[in-house]
Amino acid sequence: MSATVLVLNAGSSSVKYSLVDGDTGAALAVGLAERVGDPSGAAGILTHTDADGTKHRSELPLPSHEAALRAALGAFEQHGPALAEAGVAAVGHRVVHGGERFSAPALVDDDLLAAVADLVPLAPLHNPANLEVLAVARTLFGAVPHVAVFDTAFHQTLPEHAYTYAVPHQWREQHGIRRYGFHGTSHRFVSGETARLLGRPVEEVNTIVLHLGNGASAAAVAGGRSVDTSMGMTPLEGLVMGTRSGDLDPALHAHLHRQLGWSLEEIDAALNRESGIRGLCGHSDFRELERLLADGDPHARVAMDVYCYRLRKYVGAYYAALGRVDAITFTGGIGERGLLVRAQALAGLERLGIVIDAEANRTHSGAGFISPPGSEVAVLVVPTNEEWQIARETLGVVRAG
Incomplete structure (x- = not known):
């Protein structure tokens, strides 16, 4: 199967995207939509960098994450590479908070969306944006599977003594009060590359x-x-x-x-x-x-x-x-x-x-x-x-x- 993956990383007012060869790491295109849903009504900014490294910057209305994704689609069509010809095998989504439930990447379905919604109190700035992009992307790219990769997942191996706060038991059991950690995707990648460079x-x-x-x-x-x-x-x-x-x-x-x-x-x-x-x-x-x-x-x-x-x-x-x-x-x-x-x-x-x-x-x-x-x-x-x-x-x- 093709190794090409469209990676989406949604922030509260931005969407980063990359078209990546998952086997080699080669970036076929990258982009960033900024000022999404700006409360002042200011135009958004879309910067699309093609495979040759040429940057294409435009100002356009980006009232929502859906508008940002549609603008990214337009940039692929206008500046390349065309997604229809890139053989996209899947869409990978960075999701900030997976709580205790997700210790590994997971296929996106209705149950996963409900679980991510349940975790909004733990990440009120990020998980709502992640949810919006997950839903919109499934509509726009419905022909390929979608996978959620959680920023907290790598740290789910923390031992109990490392993730437990010294707070009342009911806080921990009923409200999920504990240490979760973030930047997990980066820590996983970098620790793996460190071992490779050490030759071990x-x-x-x-x-x-x-x-x-x-x-x-x-x-x-x-x-x-x-x-x-x-x-x-x-x-x-x-x-x-x-x-x-x-x-x-x-x-x-x-x-x-x-x-x-x-x-x-x-x-x-x-x-x-x-x-x-x-x-x-x-x-x-x-x-x-x-x-x-x-x-x-x-x-x-x-x-x-x-x-x-x-x-x-x-x-x-x-x-x-x-x-x-x-x-x-x-x-x-x-x-x-x-x-x-x-x-x-x-x-x-x-x-x-x-x-x-x-x-x-x-x-x-x-x-x-x-x-x-x-x-x-x-x-x-x-x-x-x-x-x-x-x-x-x-x-x-x-x-x-």
């Missing part, structure tokens, strides 16, 4: 994966299985991120409410959108942070120190959780390009066998090692490829069926 079976390799983008998470992966991860019930827990606070005292909500009269919604919005690096130095873009650092800005220095200290703490914690670490791998936009972050986050860990080669860190390109040859713990940079991982998992379901 993934079942033999213990890896700490640091996925660092605007959202950031760490994962302890033992033999290909996630055993701990920094994000929790929501993506707010864990590392400092672009606009999210990461770990903090849970009593902060009550304190801000008592002292400032803020509502829970106002506090939640501030911790998710105005905190993290933005809260520390006024900018969430790491390129701007590095420019400010070069200018000697004291707020930028504090922001970088806090960011890297939190990373170093998680590396140490996951070293203890794993017992033996074969590799530490950086991925995500910041992980792949932030040489200052990589160097500072792992500084002072030489006693643990963790050393970065300064020249390799400065000059690396693509996937490879930035630790000296023969290091006790290999340090790598591996670009993530969630679209390929989704395509592979989608094909796995379809071919098995």
Whole structure:
């Protein structure tokens, strides 16, 4: 059967799409529809990149996710490759939250849609958009199977002691209050690629994966299985991120409410959108942070120190959780390009066998090692490829069926 998969990744106001060869990872086309359903009524933006790398950008009305998908279809027809000639074998959907029910990708049917709807309280910003695109795509691409790949699924192997919060039993049993973790598709892909670069079976390799983008998470992966991860019930827990606070005292909500009269919604919005690096130095873009650092800005220095200290703490914690670490791998936009972050986050860990080669860190390109040859713990940079991982998992379901 054909290996071509159309991968859809819906956000609350966007739709990313990729046409991927699931066997090789080759991207035949990629695109992004932005400002979907903009409340101001502003036109949406569709950027379609064809197989030659040429970008085609247009502004057009995108009042809904259905409109965005139809616009993507039009871009394929106008700029190629034509989907009718691409031999699409399946459509793979990134779904943010699968709760405890989904520990693997699953064929989309009415029961799955109902289950994803039941999980909306756990992901109120993302699962509704995922549901809308799932429903619309089944109408537009009804001739091929659809597969849901859940961002939380990889972390369903966490042991009970790692995912359990110390809260009343009924909270956990009746309301699903526990740690779920996110970025699972990326952590699965990167830990697998790390083992491949080490030349060892993934079942033999213990890896700490640091996925660092605007959202950031760490994962302890033992033999290909996630055993701990920094994000929790929501993506707010864990590392400092672009606009999210990461770990903090849970009593902060009550304190801000008592002292400032803020509502829970106002506090939640501030911790998710105005905190993290933005809260520390006024900018969430790491390129701007590095420019400010070069200018000697004291707020930028504090922001970088806090960011890297939190990373170093998680590396140490996951070293203890794993017992033996074969590799530490950086991925995500910041992980792949932030040489200052990589160097500072792992500084002072030489006693643990963790050393970065300064020249390799400065000059690396693509996937490879930035630790000296023969290091006790290999340090790598591996670009993530969630679209390929989704395509592979989608094909796995379809071919098995």
